[in-house]
Amino acid sequence: MTVTRGLEGIIATTSSVSSIIDDTLTYVGYNIDDLAEHASFEEVVYLLWHRELPNLEQLNEIKKQLAENAKIPQQVIDHFKSYPINKVHPMAALRTAVSLLGLYDDEADVMNNDANYRKAIRIQAQLPTVVTSFARIRKGLEPIEPRTDLSMAANFLYTLTGEEPSEVAVEAFNKALVLHADHELNASTFTARVCVATLSDVYSGVTSAIGALKGPLHGGANEAVMKMLTEIGEVENVEPYINEKFANKEKIMGFGHRVYRKGDPRAKHLKIMSEKLTKLTGQPKWYEMSTKIEELVTAKKPLPPNVDFYSASMYHSLGIDHDLFTPIFAVSRVSGWLAHILEQYENNRLIRPRAEYDGPVQQTFVPVEQRL
Ligand SMILES: CC(=O)SCCNC(=O)CCNC(=O)[C@H](O)C(C)(C)COP(=O)(O)OP(=O)(O)OC[C@H]1O[C@@H](n2cnc3c(N)ncnc32)[C@H](O)[C@@H]1OP(=O)(O)O
Ligand SMILES: O=C([O-])CC(=O)C(=O)O
Structure with missing residues (x-):
């Protein structure tokens, strides 16, 4: 056995979501530079999930679905209000909230393509609302319901501050969402894929991924x-x-x-x-x-x-609290996690590498009362 520390350079799966070749990043073959300049985040979500850019009708449909599903259950808001809120990092709150959202989703454990796609829509739509609601509640403010007439970028800033954001703020935020959306087999995406490869549910996959993104060597x-x-x-x-x-x-x-x-x-x-x-x-x-x-x-x-x-x-x-930066990364990267989770289900095999044992061998068992 040869050990490759950190799995560096190991090809663990095939994927048609994104590629990094010679320092060039593409989503489904579209160069990130073009997407950053011209695409809305909603278009990118569609691209990652369907492997093609939407036409106008398809774009309007996914925007409508995301807008209609953006509200979060009152139970999640009440849960936040019960926390020792100023001691809780927003990434920990987000990780807990996604797990909690699963409890209130009747389809959480329904395992078919259509149900998994519907869950993807709900999770993508609700994550920004979770983050901005938590950010407001910890300041003693009431959460703001997302508007159905705003883009996801604009809605995030609006539901965070209560004010309609400037055009330049929306442009910058949209660009950030587009740029963070997917990145091949990064640590959090790999985590999501390992989790759902056991045929665990979508909420478990996303919750695991949030845990991996939180660390300072990655999204943190x-x-x-x-x-x-x-x-x-x-x-x-x-x-x-x-x-x-x-x-x-x-x-x-x-x-x-x-x-x-x-x-x-x-x-x-x-x-x-x-x-x-x-x-x-x-x-x-x-x-x-x-x-x-x-x-x-x-x-x-x-x-x-x-x-x-x-x-x-x-x-x-943009006036955003520093501990919300990583949750914002998650609001974008969840689109990639969901694309990879759906792709994993389509062609699943349990992910289970090996470890080379380097501990002691041939030890003699000594009963507890005789141990020093
Ligand atoms: C969205 C993302 O996840 S992007 C990454 C975000 N993370 C960070 O920005 C944290 C800082 N960066 C790092 O810790 C690393 O560069 C990582 C985790 C991103 C990549 O890690 P690895 O591929 O394992 O690289 P590794 O840690 O082995 O570094 C290789 C060499 O570069 C050095 N190095 C790598 N990153 C840094 C850094 N940010 N500052 C100083 N030295 C560094 C290492 O000390 C090591 O030096 P050595 O060969 O003399 O021992
Ligand atoms: O790919 C990685 O290792 C880290 C990551 O998520 C990114 O750069 O967006």
């Missing part, structure tokens, strides 16, 4: 980037801060990637939006600090920024 890195920027505080502090990190052999959050070597093709789009929004909102220092960090890190190591790096300053400039 966007919040960690903002923590770093806040600790640095001012542009003149960047250099000593980064030098110290390297001297202590600590990781710089938002840099490096298991698959990309030359660079993450999504980062440039988020960098542009970060520059635009931080300037527009009169807080350019977050972008300036970020570019200085990029300059210093890439001069020391071949470690380009990943998708999490510039999304942090961009979300901050």
Whole structure:
């Protein structure tokens, strides 16, 4: 047996959802650069689930289905209100809420393609409402019901703040949703696939994936980037801060990637939006600090920024609480998780690798009363 730590480079499945070839990311063969510039998040959801772009009628239909299913059960809201709310991280609340949503879905354990697709619609529609409801409840505010006339990007910002967002805010947020939607066999998607490959249900798959996304080596890195920027505080502090990190052999959050070597093709789009929004909102220092960090890190190591790096300053400039950054990642990535879950069910085989045993061997059992 040869052990490949972290399963690096191992091809564990075939998939027609997204591809990363020579540092180019596509969803169903469409280059991410084109999708980031021209597609709505709803179009991307349709593309990932149906493997083709929707025509106008199909797009309107999925938008309608998502809008009609965006309301969450009162029980989830009441559950949030019962928490020691200021001690609960929104990713933990989201993980718990998705599991809870399953309890109120009559089809949770119905296993056929149509029922699984209907659950995908409901989960995709409800996740943003879960995140914004939690964000409001912990501030002592009532949740806001999503509007049926707004896009998913606009609705997220509206149900978070209660105000209709500006065009540029919606453009940036939509772009972020499109860019985070899928990424081949990343850790959380793999987790979802491992879970449902036991023929467990869709809610279990998504709940498991949220747990994997939460970690700072994966989706949790966007919040960690903002923590770093806040600790640095001012542009003149960047250099000593980064030098110290390297001297202590600590990781710089938002840099490096298991698959990309030359660079993450999504980062440039988020960098542009970060520059635009931080300037527009009169807080350019977050972008300036970020570019200085990029300059210093890439001069020391071949470690380009990943998708999490510039999304942090961009979300901050939209006035979003830092601990909501990873839940926002989940609001987008759930579209990819669901595409992979449906694909896994279509051609399922239990996922069960092996471990090379490296513990002690041929031990002699000693009864408990004789053990030292
Ligand atoms: C959406 C996403 O999940 S994107 C990734 C988000 N995560 C982050 O931004 C956290 C910071 N980055 C990292 O921890 C890593 O780059 C990962 C987890 C993304 C990829 O990890 P791996 O593929 O296992 O790379 P690994 O950790 O082995 O790093 C290889 C080398 O680069 C170094 N390195 C990798 N990332 C970083 C970093 N962010 N800062 C400093 N050094 C780094 C490692 O220390 C290691 O150096 P060495 O060979 O001298 O020991
Ligand atoms: O693919 C990965 O390893 C991490 C990830 O989810 C992404 O970059 O979007």
